[in-house]
Amino acid sequence: MTVKMTRLRNGIVIVLLIEFVLALLGYIFISSKTSLVLATYIFIKNIIMLALIFYASSLINENNISVSEVLNDEAKNAFIFGGLGLIKYDKNRNISWTSDLFTEMKINIVGKKLLEWQPLLASLFEDDDIKVVDINSRKFEVYNSKESRMLYLKDVSDYIEISKEFEDQQICVAYITVDNYDESIEQADEQTAASIQSTSRQVILDWAKDNGVVLKRYKSDGYIAVFNERTYRKQVEDKFKILDIFKEQAEQLGQVMTLSIGIGRGSNILRELDELAFSALSLAYSRGGDQATVKSNDEPIRYFGGNSESYEKSNMIRARVIAQTLAGIIKKSDNVLIMGHKQSDFDSFGASIAMYAMCKAYGKKTYIIIDYDSLEEKTKTVATNLCDDERYRGVFISPLRAQELNMSNTLLVIVDNHKPSLAIDSNILDIVSNKVVIDHHRRGEEFVELPLLTYLEPAASSTVELIVELFEYQKEEICVTEREATIMYTGMLIDTNYFRTRVGTRTFQAAAKLKELQANVGEAYKYLEDDYDTTLTKLSITQTAYRYGEGILIAFGKLDKIYSRTLLAKAGNELLGISGVKAVFIVGKTGKEEISISARSTRDINVQLIMEKLGGGGHFSMAACQLEMEDVTRAINLLEEAVNMYLDERKSE
Ligand SMILES: Nc1ncnc2c1ncn2[C@@H]1O[C@H](COP(=O)(O)O[C@H]2[C@@H](O)[C@H](n3cnc4c(N)ncnc43)O[C@@H]2COP(=O)(O)O)[C@@H](O)[C@H]1O
Numbered sequence: 245m246t247v248k249m250t251r252l253r254n255g256i257v258i259v260l261l262i263e264f265v266l267a268l269l270g271y272i273f274i275s276s277k278t279s280l281v282l283a284t285y286i287f288i289k290n291i292i293m294l295a296l297i298f299y300a301s302s303l304i305n306e307n308n309i310s311v312s313e314v315l316n317d318e319a320k321n322a323f324i325f326g327g328l329g330l331i332k333y334d335k336n337r338n339i340s341w342t343s344d345l346f347t348e349m350k351i352n353i354v355g356k357k358l359l360e361w362q363p364l365l366a367s368l369f370e371d372d373d374i375k376v377v378d379i380n381s382r383k384f385e386v387y388n389s390k391e392s393r394m395l396y397l398k399d400v401s402d403y404i405e406i407s408k409e410f411e412d413q414q415i416c417v418a419y420i421t422v423d424n425y426d427e428s429i430e431q432a433d434e435q436t437a438a439s440i441q442s443t444s445r446q447v448i449l450d451w452a453k454d455n456g457v458v459l460k461r462y463k464s465d466g467y468i469a470v471f472n473e474r475t476y477r478k479q480v481e482d483k484f485k486i487l488d489i490f491k492e493q494a495e496q497l498g499q500v501m502t503l504s505i506g507i508g509r510g511s512n513i514l515r516e517l518d519e520l521a522f523s524a525l526s527l528a529y530s531r532g533g534d535q536a537t538v539k540s541n542d543e544p545i546r547y548f549g550g551n552s553e554s555y556e557k558s559n560m561i562r563a564r565v566i567a568q569t570l571a572g573i574i575k576k577s578d579n580v581l582i583m584g585h586k587q588s589d590f591d592s593f594g595a596s597i598a599m600y601a602m603c604k605a606y607g608k609k610t611y612i613i614i615d616y617d618s619l620e621e622k623t624k625t626v627a628t629n630l631c632d633d634e635r636y637r638g639v640f641i642s643p644l645r646a647q648e649l650n651m652s653n654t655l656l657v658i659v660d661n662h663k664p665s666l667a668i669d670s671n672i673l674d675i676v677s678n679k680v681v682i683d684h685h686r687r688g689e690e691f692v693e694l695p696l697l698t699y700l701e702p703a704a705s706s707t708v709e710l711i712v713e714l715f716e717y718q719k720e721e722i723c724v725t726e727r728e729a730t731i732m733y734t735g736m737l738i739d740t741n742y743f744r745t746r747v748g749t750r751t752f753q754a755a756a757k758l759k760e761l762q763a764n765v766g767e768a769y770k771y772l773e774d775d776y777d778t779t780l781t782k783l784s785i786t787q788t789a790y791r792y793g794e795g796i797l798i799a800f801g802k803l804d805k806i807y808s809r810t811l812l813a814k815a816g817n818e819l820l821g822i823s824g825v826k827a828v829f830i831v832g833k834t835g836k837e838e839i840s841i842s843a844r845s846t847r848d849i850n851v852q853l854i855m856e857k858l859g860g861g862g863h864f865s866m867a868a869c870q871l872e873m874e875d876v877t878r879a880i881n882l883l884e885e886a887v888n889m890y891l892d893e894r895k896s897e
C-alpha cells in the first residue's frame with residue numbers, strides 16, 4: 245500500500261470513530277428512542293465499513309502495483325539500470341507481481357508457478373540463501389525473503405564473466421620429462437637415436453603450439469611449461485591425451501618411452517607453483533610415470549593416465565647411489581630398527597631379514613619390529629621357527645619394546661610400505677627422527693614424514709628384489725644363511741605370483757643372487773603350500789566367479805564367513821591364470837565390519853586406479869582395498885561402479 249492510501253484509510257477510520265462517539269453522546273444527553281436507534285445504526289454501519297476498509301487494504305497489499313507507484317519513477321529507472329528485479333509470490337508459490345525489469349526484458353510470468361518457470365529456485369525454499377539462475381541468457385543472483393514472499397534478483401552476468409576470465413588466466417607451471425629417454429638413446433644406433441630425439445621433441449613442441457603453451461627445454465629429456473587455467477582445463481577435458489599421443493609415436497619408433505608431467509596450480513606465487521609442479525613430478529615418477537600429476541594448494545592431488553605398467557630401467561646407477569648413501573647412513577647410526585607393514589607377509593618379512601643382514605655387516609645392533617598378532621599365517625610359522633636360531637636371539641622385538649629403546653641416534657628402516665597407516669606401528673615413526681624408506685609400491689598421498697632417504701621403485705617386483713640388489717654395492721661382505729635366502733626368495737614368489745607378473749631382468753638377477761646364497765627353491769614352494777581345507781575354501785570362492793565386462797571376473801566369499809586377506813589374494817591369483825582374463829576382483833569379509841577386495845590384473849588393466857577409487861591402492865597389477873561395512877553385496881555394487889568408472893574414463897581417453 246502506498247503512504248497516501250494508508251493516510252486516507254486512517255483518516256476514514258478516525259471519521260467513522262468520531263461519528264460513532266457523537267451518536268453515542270447524542271443518545272446519552274437526549275436519551276430518546278430515536279437517538280438510540282440512530283446510535284445503533286451508526287455503530288453497525290461503522291463496524292461493517294471498518295471491516296470493509298481493512299479487507300480492502302489487505303487486498304491492496306497483495307495485489308499488483310508497479311514499483312513506480314510504490315516508489316517514484318527515478319527509483320524504477322534506477323532498479324532497471326542496476327539490473328535489479330523483484331518478484332512477489334503468494335503462499336502457493338504463484339507469481340503475483342514482477343517489477344519493471346521484467347517488462348523491460350519482455351518476460352511476462354505473472355500468474356505462473358514460480359518453480360515451473362525456474363525449477364532451480366527450489367533450493368531457495370530449502371537451505372540455500374542465494375542461487376544463480378539463467379534468465380534470457382543472463383545470469384541473475386536471486387535472494388528469497390521468505391517472510392515477505394519476495395525474490396530479489398541482481399544481474400551478475402558481467403561480474404561472472406570477469407571472474408571467469410580472471411580464473412581462466414591464472415598461471416600453471418608444469419615439468420614435463422620423457423621417461424626412459426636416455427636408456428632408449430643409449431641402446432639405439434645413430435639414425436634411430438636421431439629420430440628419437442627429433443620425434444620426442446616435435447611431439448611436445450606441437451602440443452605446446454596447439455595449446456598456447458610456453459615451453460622451454462631445460463635438459464635433454466625435460467621441459468618446463470607455462471600455461472593458463474583455460475589450457476589446463478582443456479587438458480583435463482581431453483584426459484591429457486598428449487600422454488597417449490607421445491606413447492604411440494614412441495611405439496612407432498620401436499621405443500618404450502612415455503611422459504611424466506607434474507603440474508602446479510592454484511597459487512598466485514610463481515615460486516610456489518614451481519615447487520608444486522616439481523613435487524607433482526616426483527609423485528608421477530614414483531607412481532611409475534606415463535601420467536600427469538596435478539598439485540594445487542587447495543584441492544586434492546589429481547592423477548591422469550598411468551595406463552602402462554612401470555618398466556624396468558636398465559641402468560643400475562640409481563641402485564648404486566642409493567646403496568652407497570644407505571651404507572653411509574647405517575654407519576653413522578648407533579643402532580637400527582627395521583619395520584615392515586601390518587599383516588607382514590613374506591616380502592615384508594623377507595625384506596626385513598635382508599636389511600638385517602646388511603646392517604649386521606656394518607656391525608650395528610639391529611632389531612626387527614614384529615607383531616605376532618598381525619603376521620600372515622605362513623610367514624608367522626617361518627618367523628616363529630627363525631626365533632630359535634642363535635643369530636636371532638633378541639632380534640625380534642614388539643612395537644612396545646621398540647618404543648622403550650634409547651632412540652637418540654637410532655635409524656629406522658621402513659620396508660615394503662611407505663604409508664604410516666600401513667606400518668606395523670605408526671607411533672615409532674613419530675619417535676625416531678632418522679628414517680629410510682625402501683619400497684616398491686606406487687606412491688600414494690600419505691607418506692612417512694621427512695625420511696633421510698627414500699628408495700621407491702614401483703618397477704621392482706618386490707622389496708626383497710630392491711634390497712638384494714643393494715647387496716652388490718656394499719663394501720662389507722653380507723652373510724646370509726640358506727634359510728634367510730629361502731625366506732627372501734619366498735617373498736619374491738609371492739609378489740610376482742610365482743614369477744608370472746611384474747618380472748624384469750633385474751628380478752631374475754636378484755633371484756639368481758639368492759640362489760647363489762643357497763636359497764632352497766623347493767622349500768620356498770613348501771612354505772606356501774596350502775592344506776586341504778584351505779584349498780577347498782579357496783575353490784569355494786573361485787567357483788562364484790562371474791564375468792563383468794570383457795576379460796573381467798568378480799568372485800566373492802560367503803556373506804557371513806570371515807576370510808584372511810591372503811586367502812582372497814590367493815583366489816585372485818588362481819583366477820588370473822584363466823586364459824582371456826585381464827583382471828579379477830575377489831570380495832570377502834575380513835572382519836566383523838570390514839570387507840576387503842583383492843585385485844589382480846595382467847598388463848591391460850590398472851587395478852591400482854580402480855582400488856584407489858574405493859580408498860585402497862597397491863600396484864598396477866596387484867592392488868586391494870578395505871571397506872568399512874558388513875554387506876558383501878553392497879561392496880560388490882561399489883566395486884562394479886568403480887570398474888565402470890575406470891572403463892568409461894579409459895574409453896574417453
Ligand atoms: N588400503 C590399502 N591402501 C593401499 N594399498 C593397499 C591397501 N590394501 C592393500 N594394499 C596393497 O594392495 C596390494 C595387494 O594386496 P593383497 O592383500 O591383495 O595382496 C597382498 C597379500 O595379501 C598377498 N599375500 C601375502 N601372503 C600371501 C601368500 N602366502 N600367498 C598369496 N598371496 C599372499 O600378496 C600381496 C602382498 O603385497 P605386498 O604387501 O605389496 O608385498 C598390496 O601391495 C598391498 O600392499
Ligand SMILES: [Mn+2]
Pocket residue numbers: 591592660684706707739
Ligand atoms: Mn611387497
